[in-house]
Amino acid sequence: MAGLPGDKIDWLWKQVEKARKESNNEAVRESLERLLADSSIKDTSDEDLAVLNMSQLDIDEGRSRDAALRLSGFKWHGVPGPAGLLLVSDVYLKLEWFEQAREALEDYLKLIPEDLDARRKLGLVHLMLNNAEAAPRIRLATSRREKHRIPATLTYLAILEAKRGRIEESLHLLLQAKELAPFDEKIEHTLLRIESLRVSLKRKALHQEDLPIEDLVAGMVSGMLELHGYSRAKSRQALDVWNRFCSMVTPQGRKPAIWAAALEYAVTKYGPHFTQKQLADEYGVSTSQLGEHYHALAEALDLDSLITSDLLGEIEKEGSCLSRQVRREEMAEVIATIAGRLDEFDGPGEVCSWVFDRIEPLNENERREIEDFLSYLWKRK
Numbered sequence: 001m002a003g004l005p006g007d008k009i010d011w012l013w014k015q016v017e018k019a020r021k022e023s024n025n026e027a028v029r030e031s032l033e034r035l036l037a038d039s040s041i042k043d044t045s046d047e048d049l050a051v052l053n054m055s056q057l058d059i060d061e062g063r064s065r066d067a068a069l070r071l072s073g074f075k076w077h078g079v080p081g082p083a084g085l086l087l088v089s090d091v092y093l094k095l096e097w098f099e100q101a102r103e104a105l106e107d108y109l110k111l112i113p114e115d116l117d118a119r120r121k122l123g124l125v126h127l128m129l130n131n132a133e134a135a136p137r138i139r140l141a142t143s144r145r146e147k148h149r150i151p152a153t154l155t156y157l158a159i160l161e162a163k164r165g166r167i168e169e170s171l172h173l174l175l176q177a178k179e180l181a182p183f184d185e186k187i188e189h190t191l192l193r194i195e196s197l198r199v200s201l202k203r204k205a206l207h208q209e210d211l212p213i214e215d216l217v218a219g220m221v222s223g224m225l226e227l228h229g230y231s232r233a234k235s236r237q238a239l240d241v242w243n244r245f246c247s248m249v250t251p252q253g254r255k256p257a258i259w260a261a262a263l264e265y266a267v268t269k270y271g272p273h274f275t276q277k278q279l280a281d282e283y284g285v286s287t288s289q290l291g292e293h294y295h296a297l298a299e300a301l302d303l304d305s306l307i308t309s310d311l312l313g314e315i316e317k318e319g320s321c322l323s324r325q326v327r328r329e330e331m332a333e334v335i336a337t338i339a340g341r342l343d344e345f346d347g348p349g350e351v352c353s354w355v356f357d358r359i360e361p362l363n364e365n366e367r368r369e370i371e372d373f374l375s376y377l378w379k380r381k
Helices: 004-021 025-037 046-058 064-071 084-094 098-111 115-127 134-146 151-163 169-181 185-204 214-227 232-248 258-270 274-285 287-300 311-320 322-339 348-358 364-380
Strands: none
Touching: 004 025, 004 046, 025 046, 025 311, 046 064, 064 084, 084 098, 084 115, 098 115, 098 274, 134 151, 134 169, 151 169, 151 185, 169 185, 214 232, 214 322, 214 364, 232 287, 232 322, 258 274, 258 287, 258 311, 274 287, 322 348, 322 364, 348 364
């Protein structure tokens, strides 16, 4: 009978592996929960691995907060093996706990020094920690061993070059990586990010005046409200509130996403809604920025009454800035429509073409801003 608990634990681990091969996350979670509930693995390496596997599953399913809470006081029971160290380093990387990831990878490489993939990860960690001397040294050592033929290393080299401001060299390395792995989504994503950075730097070099952001905010908030499951009536309400605000105040700042996030919060806060923190994450802005811009809206407008009134009729009677408001409405309508039809397209390029066929950008800078936002919508679909 003494051997039965161990047999049960072995069987549960086999169930975890079986469910993972079948891509059955629900069964993986159930088996891991049964492992963690078994008192016989308390304070053992089995408990460590179960905690790490559960945390990894949480992250893969978008429950990073649960994983972070689970690992907040994590400590090894005994001496971890290479597999455990590699697993915990991957989990820490996904949580962006770079210092912990560095320690785990260094311990792992003491045991398995020939693992070049782990060395790439360690170099990336040093990059994220701004360890300017360690990152290039690891980069060069790894690339020499691989003779510049591993796409992941070339991508890593490209990130380092971009961080040093050498954008054209970065793009050259990424194109080499893409030739070796043409269907690698990570390489494609990095290529888009570096290209976007190159365009942004060119914009700054031109010293052009900032574009008005009123039109972009209208399109952004309409598209995001569509993605968040609200009706077109709610998009219309947001657009009406925004038109009234712009007739009274010239919006300040350079990031239309902050105003869009604040506007969505303003028109949804009294019904089913996201919190300020959730909306900030959705729009890629900070909670404090969202709060500041929401207060600017609230100070200029009586939001409590405006979100229940017919603002469009009032604005049309006033006749102020009508042509500009018509354009905002057109842009909002087009972007809201495309947000609900992204699955019909093969890529962000087709989405942009569809939008530009229906509303022509006023200039190249506005075109770039719209392209950036449509790419963001595509990634979140």
